[in-house]
Each structure stands twice: as C-alpha cells, then as structure tokens.
Amino acid sequence: MKKSRIPTLLLSIVMLLSLAACGQESKSASGPSGEYSTSAKGFGGDVNVTVTLENGVIVAVTAEGPSETAGVGSNAIDQLPDAIVAAGNADVDGVSGATMTSNAIKTAVKKALNEARGTEQEAFDGYTEGTYTGTAQGNNGPLKVEVTVSKDKIESVEVVSNNETALLSVPALERIPSEIVEHQTLTLDAVSGATVTSNAIIAATKNAVLQAGGNMAYLDANAYAPEAGDPIEKDAEVVVVGAGGAGLSAAVTALQNGASVILIEKNATLGGNTLQSGCGWCSVNPEVQGKVETKAGQIETLQSYLELKPADYPAVADVLEVLQGQIRDYLAGDTTYMFDSVELFIFQTYIMGTRTGLDGTTITGNVDLIKTMCTQSEDARQWIYSFDIDEFRNYNTPIGGPWHRSREPQKNETGKNGLPMLQALETYLLNNGAEIMYETRATDLITKKGAVTGVLAKKTDGTPVTLHAKKAVILCTGGYGANSEMVFKHNNYWKDLPDDLLTTNCKTSTGDGITMAEKIGAQLTGMGFVQLMPTSSPVTGDTFKSMIEPYDFIFVDPTGNRFINEMAEGRDTLSAAALSVGSYFYVIMDQQMIDNGNYDQSWYDAKVDAGILVKADTLEELAKKIDVDYNALQKTLNNYNAAVKSGVDSLGKTEMVHTCEVGPFYACPRRPAIHYTMGGITINSNAQVLDTDGNVIKGLYAAGETTGGIHAGNRCGGNAVADIFVFGRIAGKNAASLKK
Ligand SMILES: Cc1cc2nc3c(=O)[nH]c(=O)nc-3n(C[C@H](O)[C@H](O)[C@H](O)COP(=O)(O)OP(=O)(O)OC[C@H]3O[C@@H](n4cnc5c(N)ncnc54)[C@H](O)[C@@H]3O)c2cc1C
DSSP: OBOOOOOHHHHHHHHHHHHHHHOOOOOOSSOOOEEEEEEEEOSSSEEEEEEEEETTEEEEEEEEOTTSOTTTHHHHHHHHHHHHHHHTSSOOOOOTTOHHHHHHHHHHHHHHHHHHTHHHHHTOOOOOOEEEEEEEEOSSSEEEEEEEEOSSSEEEEEEEEOOOOTTTTHHHHHHHHHHHHHHTOSOOOOOTTOHHHHHHHHHHHHHHHHHTTOOHHHHHTTOOOOOOOSOEEEEEEEEEEOOSHHHHHHHHHHHHTTOOEEEEOSSSSSOHHHHHSOOOEEOOOHHHHTTSBOOTTHHHHHHHHHTSOGGGOGGGHHHHHHHHHHHHHHHHSOOSBOOOOHHHHHHHHHHHHOEEOTTSOEEOOOHHHHHHHHHHHHHHHHHHHTTTOOOBOOOBOOTTOSSSOEEOBOOOTTSOTTHHHHHHHHHHHHHTTOEEEOSEEEEEEEEETTEEEEEEEEETTOOEEEEEEEEEEEEOOOOOTTOHHHHHHHOOSOSSOBTTOOBSSOTTOSOHHHHHHHHTTBOEEOTTOEEEEEEEOTTTOOOOTTOSOGGGOOEEOTTSOBOSOTTOSSHHHHHHHHHHTOSOEEEEEEHHHHHTSSSOHHHHHHHHHTTSSEEESSHHHHHHHTTOOHHHHHHHHHHHHHHHHHSOOTTOOOOOOOOSOSSSEEEEEEEEEEEEEOOEEEBOTTOEEEBTTSOEEEEEEEOGGGEESSSTTOOOTTHHHHHHHHHHHHHHHHHHHOOO
16 A cells, blocks of 8 residues: 555645535634543444543544444544544544444534533524525535524525435435424434435535524534334345345346345445446347447457467367357458457456456456356346336447447436436336335344345444345345455555545445355455546546546646556556556646537536636646646647647557647546455355355355456456346346245
8 A cells, every 4th residue: 555645736626625515614712621521322332532622622532432343433433533633623524434433423522512612502592584595515516505594493494406416315305404404403414325415415504504693502412313213123035235236136036036025225225336337238239239330440359369279268268269250250241340249248358357466366257157147138138128218328338348339228317327227126126015125234144054044234223123034135235445445455456556545436335245245154256356447536536427538538647748548458557557657647638628528518617616627728827727837738738739630649549539729728637546346255157155165155145246256357348237237137036036
C-alpha cells in the first residue's frame, strides 16, 4: 500500500462538496469545558463515547463498542473520533459498510454536546414562523427542501427538487422528512443504501431551520434511533440473500420451479451493483450479430487465432480446435458481416482472464464455469424478454470486452439500464407469493451436521431475524469492492495500491457472503484479483459516465503531459499507467468534444457547478485553475492536435476524432478505483458451494459477483451481467429441485 497525495484542487473539490453537504459551522471561541460521556445503540450493542471540550471546542473524542463487528464496525470506532475532532462537529461521513456503528458514534457525540451545552438549549425561544428553503449537495447535484415552521415546531419538510438516483433514493426521500417532523430532530439514522441522500435532506433542512432561528442543541436533544422489535422467525424452502441481478433471478427461478422463497436484502431497495451498472450483457446470437458489419480489427484478430497451437492451451484445446475450423470457414466466405460463436466467446473469456499474480502464480478461469456461462447467456437473455422487458440496444464492444457481443437494455427515463429488469423480477416475486425483506442483513449461516439449514440476519433497527431454509440457501451478496480492507488483505496483483482507494461500487458490496461462507468452511478462489476502473472520480469513486467518447480521451498527468495511449487495450494497462503518475490525472476536453458527448450542455454545466468538471474560457485559465504548467499543457495539446491531423500519434493511439483547440476548455480529475472483484466463493457448474476439500456443502448455493472462478484474474466487459443471470437461474433451479 502506498500513501497518496491529494492535490490542492481535489482538496478544494472535497471541501466544496462537504461544505455544500453539511453547511458551514464555525468553532465557537467560548463554551463549556470538560469530559462528557454518553452512549447510543450500535449494530451489536451500546457504543460509548467520551467527548472532551475546551471552551466549547471538541479537542478529543474516544469511542468503544465491544459488541461491534471486528473489521466492520471497528473501522468506524477507529476512524470516526478523529474525523469528528477535525470537523469540530458530528456531521461527518460515516464509514463505508459500518453505517449503524457510525451513526451510533455520531448520535452519542451529539448527545454529549447537548449535555455540555445544556444552557444553550434552554436559550431556544421558538422559531420565526414561515417557510424556508435549504439546499445541500446530494449524490448527483443539489437537493432543495422547503421547511415550514410554527413558533414551536417544524411543521413540514418537503423535498422540492433533487437529482438523486431513481429507486435507491425513494425510501430516504419519503422517510427522512417525515421522521424529522415526527421526532423534531435532525439526528436520525440514514436509510440503508441511501446515506448521501438521507444526509443531504438532513443538511438542507438544517440550513432552513437555522434561518428560522432554530437551535441545533434543542433539536439534537430529540435524537431518534428506532428500537429493535421482537425477534422474527420464518421458514421457506429457499432463502436467497441479496437482491441484485443474481439474487432476483435465483429467487424468481426457484419460485418458477415450485419452491417457496424468502429474499432478503440489506439495503432499503433492490439493485446492488446491478442497478449501478451499464448492464452491458455479452451473449452470442449469430442470427442477429450476422447482420452487423464486420468491425475494424476483427479479421486480424481472427487470423491471429489461426496461428495458435491448441496444445499450448490444454484447458481449452478442444474449444480452440473447433474455433479454428469455424474461422477458416468464415474467412473463406463473405466477411462483410461479423463472425461470432460460443467457442470464440469461451476462448476469449479464458485467455483474457489469465493473469499472473505478484507471487508469480498464474490464474486461469474454471473452464466448466466459463463454458456454462457462454453457452447459456443467450438463453438467459431470452428468459429476461419473457418479463416484458424493452428491446435491448444494438450490439457494441463494451469497455474491457474483446468482441462486439454486448447489448444492454434500452435506457429508460431514470438512466439506469438495469432498473427495468430488476423491477420486473421484483414484481414477479411479489405477485407470485415470494416474500422480500428489505433492510435485513444476513450475518451468519445456520448449519446442522455440515449442511446449511438457514440464515441469521438483523434488521437495520436491530431486530434479530432467523430464517429456516427447508431446501437451500443461495448467497448472492455481490462482490467486496466497497471493503478495501478485504481487497488489501488478499491483493496479489496490484503493486503500490494507494491506501485511500475508492470504489465505483455500491456501498453494500462488502463481501458479506464470502465472509459467511468462509466461516463455515467454503473454499475461496481468486481473491487476490481486483479490477480497477481507471477513469473514476478521485472524490467519490464514481465512474466517468461516458461524458465523452473514448476516442476523444486525452489523459494528462499533473505536469501537463500525456502518459499513455488512452485507447490502450484493457483497463489494467490504463489503471497501472494512471497509478504510476501519482494520485490523479486529468481528462482534458474542449467544447467540440463536449458537443459530441453523450449529454446536453446543461448536464455538463451541472457537473461544473458540482465541482466534478473544471471549465475555463481559455487553456491558460484552465491550466491555472487545475494548477498545471500552461506551457507544458499547451505543448501537449499542440502535439495531440497534430497527431489527430496526421493520424500518427507518438503514444500509438490510432482512433482520434476531434482536435482539442476550441474553447471553453474542460478538465476532469480522474483516478483508478476498485470496480470489480474477481475472487469469491468457489462453486461448481451447478452453482453448489464447495468446501476447502472440493466437496459440495449441502444446502448452499452461490451466484454472481460473490463467487470466484469464471473471470480468473480479469473480468471482460459485459461478462459479469451474463454471469449473474446465468448462474442466478442455475442456483434457483437447483436449489428448488433439491430433495431433503
Ligand atoms: C458502475 C458499474 C458499472 C458496471 N457495468 C457493467 C456492465 O455494463 N456490464 C457488466 O457485465 N458488468 C458491469 N458491472 C459489474 C456488474 O454490474 C456486477 O458484477 C453485477 O451487477 C453483480 O451482480 P450481483 O447480483 O452478483 O451483485 P449485486 O448486484 O451487487 O447485488 C448484491 C446485493 O446483495 C446485497 N447484500 C450484500 N450483503 C448482504 C447481506 N449481508 N445481507 C443481505 N443482502 C446483502 C447488496 O446490498 C446488493 O443489493 C458494473 C459494475 C459497476 C459498479
């Protein structure tokens, strides 16, 4: 691990975002001094804090929570006290994956501050009646509330505008305003999976309430956290854990095969990474692909496969032999339209997954699993059509994919490609008698004589849940991209990973299924291999969202120089190059590139307002704003523009469309972030989980990103979505058919 240096510009972006989100609060110069101890309910039990104040300023915070989960809640105990001291208040971001412990620490600190500042609280003598507007930064831009107060209380909170993510934000948008009014406090738990939206509503309301003469100490005194209910115990034939693409398809298939089903999900809504994703889905359909014109480079690639010796690829020699015959036949005929076959899909998945680790060992994909995925992917897509899903878009080559075989569902008005599929599966479950329990986090597998018989879980309010599975449990909890501790513990691929690596993933991708399965003796595969997304946000980890076309990418390092062919093959090559130039790099764009981009100008302007894009009328002004040497940047762009005109680039980029010379100019700071975790639970092609001796663990199945083996050391673009629906369906069918 190496420490990274966050540049001044990024720090100012971070500050811009956090000030917008939290509102500015100055440290008071006078106030109480002393130590104040309180507690609040965490995940496992009470979390105790002691706050030390000097003249009203927080100078130290200690926290302890003996019942919080080691490696999860303990991260919040370790990290939040220092963050609170640095911020001077408890309005700090929680620690990813440890929301309940984070909230307990923040609530307890607020209680301690109330106790210390009790006299200030008494000074509150009512609001100035009226309706006030407050704004704070949400996930995708500003979120605005209107707050109406009477003399004594907050009468209503209404979110009047927001750009929050469809579906994921709904529970927060509904629940947080009503909880504020009901409990007359802004000290509330964030909704699971919608922390940023929850905190934005709270911050915007705070903003409005302070304008009305509100007193935070008065509101904090009503701090609210829901109480745990009575223990819940239920039975089903099949219990599925995790409501992403794998879990929903497993649950629906189990139901279609006659089993009773309970699906549990730790977030307040479905989706996981499947909802975040572009949902590019690779599958082979020669009939449809055969009408697509052959793409540049495809013939050369096919010819290169004819040079290979099957004996050099023993695990897939049979596949390569058949493939070579297919290629010869194709090249001997009309090559106007493209070629594809299941064998090409299998072979490319296998060779592109092969990687050598830092320890010198080479990892290759499990051929049985690869064959299963590649053979059944198109069937799985046809199955999705049966849920009345919109047509998929035309074939394309996804980022990190080797061939023109990916299609994603039509974008709907939410911009979330996966949403229609996920909602259709959810609706099917609800209409056909399955039970879905949201805000329910599985913690352990129940076993009897070596077989899995159920799941222990907890609701977000702490209510214990026991689920008995008469046939089987299916783990579909996704990857561990949001659990950097797990990534660092197993990393066997990346040199010098920065210790503050962010992720493109949803915050619930913490590898829970892997941890639960390992605890009962499951074998893990490929845990050392993690895929990075080179063009992520250095502030949030968010993806680049296809702002401009890759052929227009110009990457410059902090000294203003290009450092890589921006279209070099593979995310690994770009990520390694980006990590080697330091903590960040910039994508430089001009107005022509933006005009050719994927959104309206207003979308880019909103990104400028949010500090994600830097805009300047001239290149010189841009260089100044991003603290890059102007002469170096100008020379870089002059060389690039000459390369666009001549078609010859010193770094080897072959597809260049626009020069970069028409103002205004834009810069977007970028940095690699964890994107996909190849490792996970070892399964066989029936989706049964194997133990460390290679034997089947009875009653336990797994599917999706929580498993390892198919993608080995590198997951090809568009293959994850194929994987989750194929193996989700296999797991659901086999679990339902299990005789016990
Ligand atoms: C930004 C982005 C873009 C991507 N684009 C593509 C693409 O275009 N094509 C492609 O092939 N792949 C893509 N991927 C990868 C792909 O989307 C994922 O690998 C895939 O969706 C994972 O599906 P899953 O069902 O296994 O897990 P997820 O969809 O992550 O679902 C797992 C669910 O389990 C829940 N969960 C976790 N722990 C627990 C617990 N203890 N108890 C209960 N529930 C739990 C989570 O909250 C989550 O809802 C992308 C990924 C990202 C992040």
